[in-house]
Amino acid sequence: MPDLATGPLDADTRAAVVRLAGRIEAEDGAPPLSDQTLTHLGSxxxxxxxxxxxxxxxxxxxxGDEGAEIAAEPSAVxxxxxxxxxxxxxxxxxGRRSRLVAALEKRDLQRARELHQLRRPLDTVPEDPPLADRIEVxxxxxxxxxxxxxxxxxxAFASHPEQGSWTEADLQARIDEPWFDAAGFLLAERDGELLGYHWTKVHPDGVGEVYVLGIAPAAQGLGLGKALLIRGLRHxxxxxxxxVLLYVDGDNPAAIGLYERAGFTSYDLDVQWRVS
Known part of the structure; x- marks a missing residue:
């Protein structure tokens, strides 16, 4: 039985957790800890x-206040x-191969949310869709x-459990990451007003990601989602x-439709479980 300890992590322990997460990703096929969790290792x-x-x-x-994530060897789960x-x-x-699934099902936890991972090859990318009047990227x-x-x-994410609550510290933590590339963070604006964005990411293995794609509510209907998506794919x-991969909630058919029309297909599945 492993020894458990609670409290802040020192630098060596944080590094050990990151290495453990990397080993689990290689074995299970998906990272066990989200970017949000990794940025909070020192919080x-x-x-x-x-x-x-x-x-x-x-x-x-x-x-955290409502949610948790675990990265563990089978003996510690x-x-x-x-x-x-x-x-x-x-x-x-x-991921469907996560070592947590069997343990969570055994405890009769209920599936509360499904986050689909979609992927598509980048050997071909459609031409950039035209932008509405006076919009620039x-x-x-x-x-x-x-x-x-x-x-x-x-x-854009007012009803989203995590993305919509980002703070200045959350944004700066991503900017400080080695993978951050401002050239791949595309903003669409009209007359100086920000209307939408497509933030891309490149993983260490070279796979790209539609990290976040968001459109201001007032800019819905201008075709910005498709226009920014394609421009990000081209980048x-x-x-x-x-x-390229992306994550999309299973209860967001409009977004799923946008991505499927752009050539994305199902690849993997993350599940959020609720303790009754």
């Missing part, structure tokens, strides 16, 4: 639980679940565009990415 605003076996980090759980599960809590399993400017982007992001193709 005092969440609960950290570490499992050690023979002095080595064998598992890690992070719990149940102990970490016991440590964080509480009525009403939401917990993620990432440019690259994000770190610092100068923060306030405008946060406002549009909050409005990733020009970067040499062979394929």
């Amino acid at each position: 005092d605003d969440v609960q950290h639980v570490t499992a050690r076996s023979a002095g080595t980090v064998a598992g890690y759980a992070q719990r 149940d102990d970490l679940l016991d440590a964080v599960l509480a009525p009403g809590l939401l917990i993620w399993s990432h 440019r690259a994000f400017r770190p610092g100068a565009d923060h306030a405008a982007w946060l406002a549009v992001n909050a409005a 990733l193709s020009d970067r040499g990415c062979p394929d």
Whole structure:
């Protein structure tokens, strides 16, 4: 049985958690911890639980106000679940092969949300759709565009459990990541007003990602979703990415339809489980 400890993580433990997550991703086919969780490894605003076996980090759980994520060797999964599960809590399993699925089903947790991973090759990309009158697309400017982007992001994802609540600290944490590339963070604006954006990402293995695609409510109906999507795909193709992935909620048929029309097909599934 592993030894559990709660409390902030020192630098060595944070590095060990990142290495553990990398090994699990290689074995299970999907990263066990989201970007949001990884950026909070050093935060005092969440609960950290570490499992050690023979002095080595064998598992890690992070719990926020409502949700939790776990990265663990099989021997530590149940102990970490016991440590964080509480009525009403939401917990993620990432990928159909996640080692958490069997343990969560055994505890009779209910599926509360499905997040589909779609993919498509980038060997061909359609021509850029035309933009509505006076709309221009440019690259994000770190610092100068923060306030405008946060406002549009909050409005575009007002009902989204995670994305819509991003803060300046959340944005800056992503900008500080090694993968951040302002040239791949596309903003659409008209007369200086931000209307939408497509933030792309390139993974270490070269696969591209539609990281976030958001349109201001007032700009719906202008065709910006498709226009920004295709321009972002072209950027990733020009970067040499062979394929591109994205995540979309199962209860968002409009977004799923947009992506399917752009050539995306189902690849994997993340599930959020609710403790009754």
